[in-house]
Amino acid sequence: MKRKYFGTNGIRGEINVLFTPAFVSKISAAIAASFQSKGTMIIGSDSRTSSPFIKHGVIASFLASGFEVIDLGIVPTPLVQFAVNNIKADLGVVVTASHNPPEFNGIKVIDSDGIEIDLEKQKQVEDIYEDEEFNLVSWDKNQKVTKLDLKNEYIEQICGFVDRDRIEKKKLCAVIDAGNAVGGLVTPLLLRKLGVKTITINGQLDGRFPGRGVEPSLENLKTMSNSTVISNADFSVAHDGDADRAIFGDETGRVFYGDISIALFQKFILKGERNKKFVTPISSSLIISDIAEEIGGEVIWTPVGCIFVSRKMIQEKNLLGGEENGGLFFAPHQSVRDGPMAAALMAEIIAKSDTSLSELANELPKYHQKKNKINCPNSLKKKVMDFVIDNVQEKVEILTIDGVKLIYPNSWILIRPSGTEPIFRIFVEAKSVDKANTIMEKGLKIVNKAIKSVH
Ligand code: MG
Numbered sequence: 001m002k003r004k005y006f007g008t009n010g011i012r013g014e015i016n017v018l019f020t021p022a023f024v025s026k027i028s029a030a031i032a033a034s035f036q037s038k039g040t041m042i043i044g045s046d047s048r049t050s051s052p053f054i055k056h057g058v059i060a061s062f063l064a065s066g067f068e069v070i071d072l073g074i075v076p077t078p079l080v081q082f083a084v085n086n087i088k089a090d091l092g093v094v095v096t097a098s099h100n101p102p103e104f105n106g107i108k109v110i111d112s113d114g115i116e117i118d119l120e121k122q123k124q125v126e127d128i129y130e131d132e133e134f135n136l137v138s139w140d141k142n143q144k145v146t147k148l149d150l151k152n153e154y155i156e157q158i159c160g161f162v163d164r165d166r167i168e169k170k171k172l173c174a175v176i177d178a179g180n181a182v183g184g185l186v187t188p189l190l191l192r193k194l195g196v197k198t199i200t201i202n203g204q205l206d207g208r209f210p211g212r213g214v215e216p217s218l219e220n221l222k223t224m225s226n227s228t229v230i231s232n233a234d235f236s237v238a239h240d241g242d243a244d245r246a247i248f249g250d251e252t253g254r255v256f257y258g259d260i261s262i263a264l265f266q267k268f269i270l271k272g273e274r275n276k277k278f279v280t281p282i283s284s285s286l287i288i289s290d291i292a293e294e295i296g297g298e299v300i301w302t303p304v305g306c307i308f309v310s311r312k313m314i315q316e317k318n319l320l321g322g323e324e325n326g327g328l329f330f331a332p333h334q335s336v337r338d339g340p341m342a343a344a345l346m347a348e349i350i351a352k353s354d355t356s357l358s359e360l361a362n363e364l365p366k367y368h369q370k371k372n373k374i375n376c377p378n379s380l381k382k383k384v385m386d387f388v389i390d391n392v393q394e395k396v397e398i399l400t401i402d403g404v405k406l407i408y409p410n411s412w413i414l415i416r417p418s419g420t421e422p423i424f425r426i427f428v429e430a431k432s433v434d435k436a437n438t439i440m441e442k443g444l445k446i447v448n449k450a451i452k453s454v455h
Contacts, residue, residue: 019050
């Protein structure tokens, strides 16, 4: 479904380029009009310098449309989702651009079930925006704005899902890199409540993200890594700009890709459960398939994007899901990615284990991944994918949930058309670096041949 403004995670844009006061008012009035009920809207924002101006623009349009507004202040995205569920609000809006640079901001729209609105609803909002068919009310229908702090309730709920006594007895120490963002308002408090000693770095809110940058990439987490070793901590955790994701490091200072941490969650949380299904996007590592086999579970593949994982989990009543970017979905709490929840669960896994986090990670199967891209006009993308599917010569399992994934024994190639640029992204994974290079060459050859053939 073609959308002009909504991307994978809401609407994002540069301040006073896309996100002007006029755009914010108009798109917010369109969001309000797409919800017929005129009930309660919950709003929260990240720590960006532009968030106050956008937040007040959003609130103005919702008040003008007859909604009552509850303002949670500066909070993580998952806390807004928690609030929508708990207060039974009609919707939530989060003002955030997650991990994008400070000159960006964005809007995530949360449906009444706590999950971001689906593609159909996004399209509906854009149609209302284009047609300017807003639903403004008369003066006597304007409602009020109430401020509400739900941090304690949110933290208490998370604490209720882990073994507090076991964690406390283990006397763990964690380094938290909040990246000058909203995760610093919750995760240190949460872990301390669980009896974990915490050392927080980049803990002060600053919308310019001067500490390590807003993206918890491996290059940005060197200070976290060093602090973990120096302070003899048991693990470290870093969040992105709206704390819906968590990236972990072990006691030796090694920081993991999300694949490693979600595989640990899959292994240790699902082991004792009856429903051992793990929901994850098609780009996730073979480690997930191997763990599923080891614990007698199953992998449910989805298209890339957290909305697809959440909706699949709700649809099939699954307990756990994860993304390679460090997003963890734990259904008993809520079926959306939640960075603080992931931090609490990691503390529990380490507390219940006889060994260190580095050893737990070392026990996982090892794979190597590579990424590449090839230019291709948007008009040819569909034909290229059809050509690839029709012309595969070897015996291989093909998945077409999102792009084309060719699955070989112990390796795979994923060919995905970019939604925003005229390129194909190629992802591969294999047991060794050499094999990953060979299979990447093969992937590039397959796509180049397909582009030439359909031209
Ligand atoms: Mg995020």
